[in-house]
Amino acid sequence: VETPTSTELESAHTARSAPGALGRPSLSREQIIENAIDVVDRHGLTALTMRRLGQELGVEAMSLYRYVNSREDLLEGIVDQMIAQLHLRPGHAPLQPTDDWQAYLRWLAHRVRELARTHPNAFPLIATRHPAAPWLRPPLRSLRVVEDFLAMLSSTGFNEIRAVTAYRAFSSFLLGHLLLEISLLDTQPSSAPEPLDAGKPAAPHAELSLDLARFPHVKRLEAELSEDRAAAEFEHALEDLLNRLNRLMTEQ
Amino acid sequence: VETPTSTELESAHTARSAPGALGRPSLSREQIIENAIDVVDRHGLTALTMRRLGQELGVEAMSLYRYVNSREDLLEGIVDQMIAQLHLRPGHAPLQPTDDWQAYLRWLAHRVRELARTHPNAFPLIATRHPAAPWLRPPLRSLRVVEDFLAMLSSTGFNEIRAVTAYRAFSSFLLGHLLLEISLLDTQPSSAPEPLDAGKPAAPHAELSLDLARFPHVKRLEAELSEDRAAAEFEHALEDLLNRLNRLMTEQ
DNA sequence: ACCTGAACACCGTTCAAGT
DNA sequence: ACCTGAACACCGTTCAAGT
Numbered sequence: 422v423e424t425p426t427s428t429e430l431e432s433a434h435t436a437r438s439a440p441g442a443l444g445r446p447s448l449s450r451e452q453i454i455e456n457a458i459d460v461v462d463r464h465g466l467t468a469l470t471m472r473r474l475g476q477e478l479g480v481e482a483m484s485l486y487r488y489v490n491s492r493e494d495l496l497e498g499i500v501d502q503m504i505a506q507l508h509l510r511p512g513h514a515p516l517q518p519t520d521d522w523q524a525y526l527r528w529l530a531h532r533v534r535e536l537a538r539t540h541p542n543a544f545p546l547i548a549t550r551h552p553a554a555p556w557l558r559p560p561l562r563s564l565r566v567v568e569d570f571l572a573m574l575s576s577t578g579f580n581e582i583r584a585v586t587a588y589r590a591f592s593s594f595l596l597g598h599l600l601l602e603i604s605l606l607d608t609q610p611s612s613a614p615e616p617l618d619a620g621k622p623a624a625p626h627a628e629l630s631l632d633l634a635r636f637p638h639v640k641r642l643e644a645e646l647s648e649d650r651a652a653a654e655f656e657h658a659l660e661d662l663l664n665r666l667n668r669l670m671t672e673q
Numbered sequence: 674v675e676t677p678t679s680t681e682l683e684s685a686h687t688a689r690s691a692p693g694a695l696g697r698p699s700l701s702r703e704q705i706i707e708n709a710i711d712v713v714d715r716h717g718l719t720a721l722t723m724r725r726l727g728q729e730l731g732v733e734a735m736s737l738y739r740y741v742n743s744r745e746d747l748l749e750g751i752v753d754q755m756i757a758q759l760h761l762r763p764g765h766a767p768l769q770p771t772d773d774w775q776a777y778l779r780w781l782a783h784r785v786r787e788l789a790r791t792h793p794n795a796f797p798l799i800a801t802r803h804p805a806a807p808w809l810r811p812p813l814r815s816l817r818v819v820e821d822f823l824a825m826l827s828s829t830g831f832n833e834i835r836a837v838t839a840y841r842a843f844s845s846f847l848l849g850h851l852l853l854e855i856s857l858l859d860t861q862p863s864s865a866p867e868p869l870d871a872g873k874p875a876a877p878h879a880e881l882s883l884d885l886a887r888f889p890h891v892k893r894l895e896a897e898l899s900e901d902r903a904a905a906e907f908e909h910a911l912e913d914l915l916n917r918l919n920r921l922m923t924e925q
Numbered sequence: 926a927c928c929t930g931a932a933c934a935c936c937g938t939t940c941a942a943g944t
Numbered sequence: 945a946c947c948t949g950a951a952c953a954c955c956g957t958t959c960a961a962g963t
Binding site: 470471472482483486491492 | 935938940
């Protein structure tokens with residue numbers, strides 16, 4: 422009875438994914454969450470439906486409830502799994518007093534930016550869902566990451582109170598810059614690829630020109646305003662923040 | 674009948690609503706949006722349903738479609754209406770070269786903060802919905818506000834390119850700080866007022882203590898981390914930014 | 926002109942039932 | 945142990961029909 426009988430799948434339906442051929446469970450929470458992230462990346466948050474996700478996994482929607490408690494729980498799982506990518510890498514040696522906290526913050530900042538840019542549709546979840554505790558602030562909302570952060574700064578010259586202040590300043594820097602950056606990225610759902618309509622000659626364009634007449638500064642600076650300076654601004658603001666934190670650390 | 678009531682309609686969306694005969698139209702786009710904001714404020718975004726909103730207005734859900742094109746359009750209307758509160762006040766005299774741009778930015782920053790704090794459930798909409806154009810950056814996402822901003826700074830010492838840089842920096846400052854601040858506010862839906870269950874003695878509390886054992890810094894600094902310093906931090910970061918912008922303005 | 930009844934396609938979620 | 949069929953309550957949205 423306990424022996425894993427290699428049952429061939431009943432071919433009443435089209436062949437879905439591989440069933441538990443070698444005894445591996447055909448579903449797992451991790452796999453579900455990974456697939457969910459994928460759906461969100463490709464089609465946006467509103468496209469993430471229990472039914473659709475099940476379909477993507479070759480399973481009925483109700484099966485998912487064995488691994489997630491609800492859609493809300495699924496979203497929570499997405500946030501957790503994404504944030505988990507910010508844990509210190511295994512290769513990273515244990516913290517040492519000589520470690521450079523500025524190098525660490527630069528590394529962390531770029532990791533978070535990378536995360537936001539590769540998952541622009543999911544990042545708003547990280548930004549806006551209520552953290553589980555008041556000491557978790559988006560986007561650095563995992564105990565482990567906060568622990569790393571505080572440990573690193575405390576071991577390199579910050580007294581602990583100031584390390585907390587630094588955590589707060591760093592969090593809002595990341596949140597502001599990255600949310601702004603991805604809000605300009607165009608990863609629209611665009612499931613309907615814009616039906617051509619000869620009767621409507623560039624309607625949105627007309628609207629804009631019309632409006633802009635009333636706003637001379639915006640009109641004159643349109644090109645400048647539209648320019649994408651996200652990368653340079655991020656680096657600049659980051660260095661600015663590091664200087665500020667350095668002043669904070671050495672203050673009287 | 675044709676007396677031009679000098680109403681300022683910003684809506685590029687629809688002007689299809691013509692008031693009913695002599696009696697008040699029982700519905701209007703403005704009224705619908707106002708009510709929608711109220712529902713969101715009291716019960717959260719997910720509670721904002723066409724059917725529920727209709728009920729709140731004493732009308733069937735389908736009636737709303739005469740004034741809004743879709744739920745998405747309704748959300749857009751909410752954003753527009755909230756942002757409209759940031760327009761320069763009527764009492765505000767026309768800009769003059771002698772005007773203090775720092776005073777203006779302080780005023781604007783506090784206006785936006787006030788907006789975020791009085792509508793914490795709706796503010797994420799302002800933060801995360803895709804702006805209509807690449808020169809509109811959350812949360813200052815209205816042509817008029819941007820025009821005011823650029824006009825003010827350009828008339829008080831900034832060259833125009835730097836005024837745009839200032840707009841970018843100011844936007845991400847506001848976004849980061851305010852989103853972080855309201856994410857800590859507890860305006861949870863809480864429609865179900867927590868059923869008392871004698872069998873479960875403070876389960877979440879137990880969880881936390883358990884986890885915290887593995888995170889000594891967080892544990893030691895828990896009180897500090899939980900403290901609400903939002904107001905003081907906002908002021909501090911604002912002054913910091915103003916100094917930075919002042920340096921930018923007078924650079925070489 | 927404005928509102929509604931009825932209907933459609935689609936949700937999240939539960940649960941007894943299948944294998 | 946894991947998945948599914950069927951069902952429930954609830955969505956957004958359309959449209960012919962009422963007044």
